[in-house]
Amino acid sequence: MICEILSVGTELLLGDILNTNSQYLNRRLADLGISVYFNTTVGDNPQRLKKALEIAFSRSDMVIATGGLGPTKDDLTKEVSAEFFGKKLILHEESLNRIKEFFEKRGLPLTEGNIKQAYIIEGSKVIPNDWGTAPGIIYENNGKILILLPGPPREMIPMFETYVVPYLLTLSSETIQSKVLRVCGLGESFMEERIKDLIENQTNPTIAPYAKEGEAILRITAKAKSKEEAEKLIEEVEKEIRKRLGDFIYGEGDITLEEVVVKLLIEKGITIAVAESCTGGMISARIVNVPGVSKVFKEGIIAYSNESKVKRLNISEETLKKYGAVSKECALEMARNVAMISGADIGLSSTGIAGPEGGTSDKPVGLVYLGLYMNGVENYKELKLSGDRNRIRLYTTINALDFLRRHILNL
Amino acid sequence: MICEILSVGTELLLGDILNTNSQYLNRRLADLGISVYFNTTVGDNPQRLKKALEIAFSRSDMVIATGGLGPTKDDLTKEVSAEFFGKKLILHEESLNRIKEFFEKRGLPLTEGNIKQAYIIEGSKVIPNDWGTAPGIIYENNGKILILLPGPPREMIPMFETYVVPYLLTLSSETIQSKVLRVCGLGESFMEERIKDLIENQTNPTIAPYAKEGEAILRITAKAKSKEEAEKLIEEVEKEIRKRLGDFIYGEGDITLEEVVVKLLIEKGITIAVAESCTGGMISARIVNVPGVSKVFKEGIIAYSNESKVKRLNISEETLKKYGAVSKECALEMARNVAMISGADIGLSSTGIAGPEGGTSDKPVGLVYLGLYMNGVENYKELKLSGDRNRIRLYTTINALDFLRRHILNL
Numbered sequence: 107m108i109c110e111i112l113s114v115g116t117e118l119l120l121g122d123i124l125n126t127n128s129q130y131l132n133r134r135l136a137d138l139g140i141s142v143y144f145n146t147t148v149g150d151n152p153q154r155l156k157k158a159l160e161i162a163f164s165r166s167d168m169v170i171a172t173g174g175l176g177p178t179k180d181d182l183t184k185e186v187s188a189e190f191f192g193k194k195l196i197l198h199e200e201s202l203n204r205i206k207e208f209f210e211k212r213g214l215p216l217t218e219g220n221i222k223q224a225y226i227i228e229g230s231k232v233i234p235n236d237w238g239t240a241p242g243i244i245y246e247n248n249g250k251i252l253i254l255l256p257g258p259p260r261e262m263i264p265m266f267e268t269y270v271v272p273y274l275l276t277l278s279s280e281t282i283q284s285k286v287l288r289v290c291g292l293g294e295s296f297m298e299e300r301i302k303d304l305i306e307n308q309t310n311p312t313i314a315p316y317a318k319e320g321e322a323i324l325r326i327t328a329k330a331k332s333k334e335e336a337e338k339l340i341e342e343v344e345k346e347i348r349k350r351l352g353d354f355i356y357g358e359g360d361i362t363l364e365e366v367v368v369k370l371l372i373e374k375g376i377t378i379a380v381a382e383s384c385t386g387g388m389i390s391a392r393i394v395n396v397p398g399v400s401k402v403f404k405e406g407i408i409a410y411s412n413e414s415k416v417k418r419l420n421i422s423e424e425t426l427k428k429y430g431a432v433s434k435e436c437a438l439e440m441a442r443n444v445a446m447i448s449g450a451d452i453g454l455s456s457t458g459i460a461g462p463e464g465g466t467s468d469k470p471v472g473l474v475y476l477g478l479y480m481n482g483v484e485n486y487k488e489l490k491l492s493g494d495r496n497r498i499r500l501y502t503t504i505n506a507l508d509f510l511r512r513h514i515l516n517l
Numbered sequence: 518m519i520c521e522i523l524s525v526g527t528e529l530l531l532g533d534i535l536n537t538n539s540q541y542l543n544r545r546l547a548d549l550g551i552s553v554y555f556n557t558t559v560g561d562n563p564q565r566l567k568k569a570l571e572i573a574f575s576r577s578d579m580v581i582a583t584g585g586l587g588p589t590k591d592d593l594t595k596e597v598s599a600e601f602f603g604k605k606l607i608l609h610e611e612s613l614n615r616i617k618e619f620f621e622k623r624g625l626p627l628t629e630g631n632i633k634q635a636y637i638i639e640g641s642k643v644i645p646n647d648w649g650t651a652p653g654i655i656y657e658n659n660g661k662i663l664i665l666l667p668g669p670p671r672e673m674i675p676m677f678e679t680y681v682v683p684y685l686l687t688l689s690s691e692t693i694q695s696k697v698l699r700v701c702g703l704g705e706s707f708m709e710e711r712i713k714d715l716i717e718n719q720t721n722p723t724i725a726p727y728a729k730e731g732e733a734i735l736r737i738t739a740k741a742k743s744k745e746e747a748e749k750l751i752e753e754v755e756k757e758i759r760k761r762l763g764d765f766i767y768g769e770g771d772i773t774l775e776e777v778v779v780k781l782l783i784e785k786g787i788t789i790a791v792a793e794s795c796t797g798g799m800i801s802a803r804i805v806n807v808p809g810v811s812k813v814f815k816e817g818i819i820a821y822s823n824e825s826k827v828k829r830l831n832i833s834e835e836t837l838k839k840y841g842a843v844s845k846e847c848a849l850e851m852a853r854n855v856a857m858i859s860g861a862d863i864g865l866s867s868t869g870i871a872g873p874e875g876g877t878s879d880k881p882v883g884l885v886y887l888g889l890y891m892n893g894v895e896n897y898k899e900l901k902l903s904g905d906r907n908r909i910r911l912y913t914t915i916n917a918l919d920f921l922r923r924h925i926l927n928l
Contacts, residue, residue: 119553121544122727122734125536128558133532142530143565147539147556154554161572212903316533380819386805387798390819394797397873397906405825408791408801408817410810414859418816448825462808495808 107277108141110166112158114174114183115257116149127172127262134266137284137314137327138274140168150180159190163250170270173257175240177219183254184243188227191247195225198232201241208239233269237261244273251277283336284327287347290320290363291508292354297322300350304343311336311343320504321363356511363507364392370514371402376480378510379448380406381419381440383431383457384474388503404450409440419443432457432469434486437477445479452513453479456506458489460498474502476509485513518688519552521577523569525585525594526668527560538583538673545677547725549685550693550740551579561591570601574661581681584668586651588630594665595654599638602658606636609643612652619650644680648672655684694747695738698758701731701774702919703765708733711761715754722754731915732774764926767919774918775803781925782813787891789921790859791817792830792851794842794868795885799914815861820851830854843868843880845897848888856890863924864890867917869900871909885913887920896924 111128118125128145135142144165148158155174162169174183188195202224209216223240226232233242233253238261243254253270255262275282289297298305298315301324305313311328326343330336348355357366371378380390390406393399407418412431415421420443421436429435437455445453458474465471472491478484487509491498522539529536539556546553555576559569566585573580585594599606613635620627634651637643644653644664649672654665664681666673686692700708709716709726712735716724722739737754741747759766768777782789791801801817804810818829823842826832831854832847840846848868856864869885876882883902889895898920902909 113556117727118540119543119556120547120725120727121540121542122725122736123729124540125556129529129532129535131532132530136531143560143562144569145524145530145536145556145558149554151554157576158555165568382798384805385802386810386814387793387801387817387819390798391796391802391910394795394819394821395907395910397871399797400822403797403821405821405829406798406817406819407829408798408805408819410805410814410816414816418818418859448829460808496806499802499806 107168108143108166109135109168109170110162111135111142111145112162112169112171113145113147113257114150114155114171115147116151116180118147118173119149126259127257130259130263131170131172131266133314133316134271135170137312137325138271138282139278139327139329140274150174150182152182152186155182155186156190159187159252167249168251168253170253170255172255172262175223175242175254175256177217177223177239179219184225184227187243187245187252187254191227191245191252193245194228196228198224198226198241201226201232201234204234204241205239231273233265235261235265236268237264242269244270278329280329280331281333281336282327282329283333283340284325285340285344286359287324287326287344287351287355288357288361288363289322289324289351289354290356290504291512292322292351297324297351297354301347304346304350308343311339313343313347320501353512353515356508362395363504363511364395367507367511367514368393368396368399368402370511372398374514374517376452376514376517377402377404377450378452378454379404379444379450381444381453381455382406382408383410383415383440383455384460385456385499385502385506386410388499389454389456389506392503392507404448407444407447415440419447430469432459432473432475434475434477434488437475437486438479438484439477441477441479442484451480452510453477454506454510456502458491458498458502460495460502462495472498474498474505476502476506478509478513480513485509518579519554519577520546520579520581521573522553522556523573523580523582524556524558524668525561525566525582526558527562527591529558529584530560537670538668541670541674542581542583542677545682546581546685547736548693548695548738549682550689550691550738551685561585561593563593563597566593566597567601570598570663578660579662579664581664581666583666583673586634586653586665586667588628588634588650590630595636595638598654598656598663598665602638602656602663605639607639609635609637609652612637612643612645615645615652616650642684644676646672646676647679648675653680655681691740691742692744692747693738693740694744694751695736696751696755697770698735698737698755698762698766699768699772699774700733700735700762700765701767701915702923703733703762708735708762708765712758715757715761719754722750724754724758731912764923767922773806774915774922775806778918778922778925779804779807779810779813781922783809785925785928787863787925787928788813788815788861789863789865790815790855790861792855792864792866793817793819794821794826794851794866795871796867796910796913796917797821799910800865800867800917803914803918815859818855818858826851830858841880843870843884843886845886845888845899848886848897849890849895850888852888852890853895862891863921864888865917865921867913869902869909869913871906871913873906883909885909885916887913887917889920889924891924896920 461471872882
């Protein structure tokens with residue numbers, strides 16, 4: 107089975123948006139053992155889109171097209187696809203009702219364009235869109251398969267995972283199962299080093315590492331006659347990986363680092379307060395991402411200036427004078443004091459030089475200290491980060507969450 | 518002049534890396550007035566790469582290919598391209614010397630593969646690579662142009678800007694200039710409504726709108742005989758757009774909303790403190806994104822719980838009881854008190870229901886209040902946002918920054 111990814115949208119060709127859909131689909135199809143030989147991007151132009159479909163189907167069995175299912179007259183993927191196969195578009199009542207409901211709920215008027223979205227290629231299966239308005243389509247014709255999905259990733263991804271993946275699995279006599287392990291606190295290359303032989307020698311299951319903003323993901327994918335058999339294959343490899351990576355693995359599946367941390371806090375009934383300097387609120391913002399966090403998150407204090415460190419966090423003038431704001435001493439005092447002030451069980455802090463200015467040879471840009479206080483016990487972590495201001499702050503945030511996670515795990 | 522972007526690399530088709538090169542080149546070619554109708558990605562497979570070149574040159578005048586110029590035997594873009602045009606590869610002494618120097622400097626041994634990188638298509642112009650080893654190539658043949666560049670963006674981008682852009686400018690007798698206006702606080706559809714006739718009736722300059730997470734971008738692009746003439750064309754259209762969008766336009770070029778806000782604060786010598794509930798630090802984190810912000814950012818307090826609102830921000834129990842934490846009264850009190858406590862000129866606050874839990878019929882998920890206090894003057898803004906927890910918090914953050922910007926502008 108050879109598949110081609112076709113991305114439709116003039117905004118892509120103008121460089122206004124980055125094509126993340128192609129990467130996502132490429133990776134997932136690789137997981138599923140489906141080969142992708144070409145990706146094509148084409149604008150909202152019916153002639154060129156039709157030509158792209160012709161070329162794609164001349165060299166592939168299946169085409170997954172994203173984009174061009176919107177309500178405007180520029181959105182033509184469905185219309186051109188129907189024409190390509192010599193088929194009509196017909197109204198899909200169920201989709202129309204979904205769309206009507208979607209607009210009613212939001213108190214918005216339904217437009218002619220939205221009704222257009224409820225039309226499907228005759229003879230196709232509908233992929234329900236629970237995340238937006240445009241339904242997707244699976245259309246089979248003479249051994250060729252066309253799958254149409256909306257362009258916005260927040261609709262495309264859940265539709266692909268919920269409805270397209272199970273469909274793709276029916277195409278093979280084998281079942282494919284995969285499991286994602288999420289890794290943090292270990293650089294990508296160090297992680298690969300530890301499991302390189304596994305990655306290279308495994309063919310079933312396969313192990314695919316993938317780096318992502320300070321974290322890494324390992325996807326284990328197994329093929330087998332039955333679900334149980336595939337899961338057993340995964341289990342064995344997972345055991346070996348866990349042996350090697352230990353608590354660098356922070357979670358499974360779609361869970362985020364902050365969800366893991368907040369879940370641990372709730373489970374153990376531990377409250378937290380955060381004092382941030384260089385991250386300026388990013389650590390707290392990540393923690394507050396998690397619904398229900400009010401049970402454990404006491405408060406956050408963003409003390410970016412020395413004045414605020416003294417006034418709000420009672421950092422001693424002496425600490426600032428003797429060690430500077432970017433020091434383990436200051437980080438520890440920030441963590442201890444924010445816990446005390448807030449009456450939280452844990453105090454977590456960050457202070458560092460995010461740049462581009464403010465670095466010295468002693469304390470270069472990228473030097474960051476994390477502090478953690480709990481029940482009289484103090485811990486700090488020194489980070490030496492590289493990159494621009496944004497990257498340094500982002501990596502500090504991830505490191506802080508991981509630092510917190512490890513501390514709670516070891517309680 | 519029609520150009521096609523051809524990305525070469527199996528790692529792209531496996532989804533291991535995100536194709537940022539295509540977006541970069543698409544955008545820059547749009548700036549230069551060169552049309553791009555297709556992007557293609559193909560793996561390191563000589564047959565399929567040759568086929569992709571055939572298709573690309575059948576529909577485009579120029580192909581810019583990135584990737585496959587590396588030292589390994591998988592890197593075949595140059596070899597396949599030479600074969601496609603029926604040309605030989607010849608050693609380019611200057612490039613060989615550059616590569617040798619590159620390795621000597623780093624104390625690394627030169628490999629056979631690196632020598633391979635110094636070969637070029639006979640009759641082509643060499644694009645020097647001052648950022649890595651593989652030289653690029655510009656090859657003209659019978660009115661068709663092939664440009665080969667290395668895949669790593671840190672080499673590709675400076676080579677494109679330094680050597681390819683000047684070459685592309687020689688191809689046209691006209692010059693192209695473009696200008697980006699950044700818009701905030703006006704929904705994309707409302708923005709388009711206001712300037713629809715301009716977008717539709719303008720051919721030179723063209724006006725291209727593009728929506729991006731709560732903001733919108735307008736790109737004005739003009740073609741003319743001279744830079745001055747093009748800039749004059751842009752100026753006229755810009756004047757009309759500014760008349761219609763007024764202070765919804767917050768900046769030009771690459772500037773961010775938080776940069777505009779911090780610049781205004783610094784210019785006017787106004788300090789700020791932020792009190793956040795539902796955004797949990799996101800507003801402060803955006804403000805602290807800007808280097809040099811310590812001059813104006815006093816501090817931030819993340820009072821997510823009612824307890825923290827009372828203890829840290831002195832919000833009266835009565836306000837919480839009578840109006841609730843999500844109310845304009847609470848937002849205003851938060852803004853006023855954080856300014857007082859911090860000794861900042863401006864207090865900015867957010868409080869709302871980000872969901873998915875906690876909504877009622879009176880106060881549904883997505884209801885958010887922003888508060889602003891300055892010198893005894895109080896302002897609030899009520900937002901009714903839709904989407905998931907993340908989206909509501911992100912849009913609250915952007916609205917808060919824009920609310921602040923408008924307030925300072927009107928001082």
